[in-house]
Amino acid sequence: MKQTEGMTLIVKTVTRVSVWLIVLYGIYIIMHGHLSPGGGFAGGVIIALALLNVMLAYGGNFVKRWVNIGFLHDIESSSAAIFLAMGILGMAMGGGFLANFISKGQLFHLLSAGTIPILNIIISAKVSMGLFVVVWALSIFHLDKGGK
Numbered sequence: 001m002k003q004t005e006g007m008t009l010i011v012k013t014v015t016r017v018s019v020w021l022i023v024l025y026g027i028y029i030i031m032h033g034h035l036s037p038g039g040g041f042a043g044g045v046i047i048a049l050a051l052l053n054v055m056l057a058y059g060g061n062f063v064k065r066w067v068n069i070g071f072l073h074d075i076e077s078s079s080a081a082i083f084l085a086m087g088i089l090g091m092a093m094g095g096g097f098l099a100n101f102i103s104k105g106q107l108f109h110l111l112s113a114g115t116i117p118i119l120n121i122i123i124s125a126k127v128s129m130g131l132f133v134v135v136w137a138l139s140i141f142h143l144d145k146g147g148k
Contacts, residue, residue, distance in 0.1 A: 004061035017055035023049035029122045035115035040123025047124065048131035060139050069133060076129035082124045086115060 006012060026046035033039025055063045090099035100114035111117070 005061055007057050011057050014026045014078075015053055019050045019053055022053065023047055026050065026124070026128070030120050031117065034116040035108065040120035041127050043120070044124035044127025045131065047128040048135075050133055051128070051132045055136065055139065060136070063136065069136060072129045075125055075134055076133060079122050079126040079129070083119065083126070086119060086122065090115070 026043045028043075028127075029038035029046060030040060030043030051063075051067075054066075058066075087098045087113065088103055089123070091097055093099065093101035095101065098115070100116075102114040102118075104114050105112040
């Protein structure tokens with residue numbers, strides 16, 4: 001019997017179900033980072049780990065076919081430029097770099113932090129895509145074999 005790439009059918013099935021719950025939890029951490037502990041970095045790491053879970057369960061070749069790595073790299077690169085643009089926009093609106101230029105809203109509500117949730121989303125894109133692309137690249141490059 002020929003063994004396919006990746007782990008067993010049980011691991012793949014559990015991954016297929018659980019990866020969406022992990023992504024949802026990462027989004028929750030990102031969106032509530034200004035109200036509770038967490039934020040862009042922590043949520044980005046959780047989302048990257050969900051993608052890495054798929055890579056471990058299904059194998060690197062599946063991820064290579066399933067995900068456009070170049071697109072993920074573009075998201076990671078452009079998020080840095082968007083973060084910089086948000087900082088410059090804060091300066092242009094009369095404050096300092098990354099100054100809040102959006103209304104703060106009502107205290108203890110989801111839209112109560114001005115630019116912080118937007119910056120959390122940008123940071124989470126940078127962290128999640130950056131971590132996943134780095135680990136994916138390391139997984140396909142074998143030092144002992146001189147590269148792939």
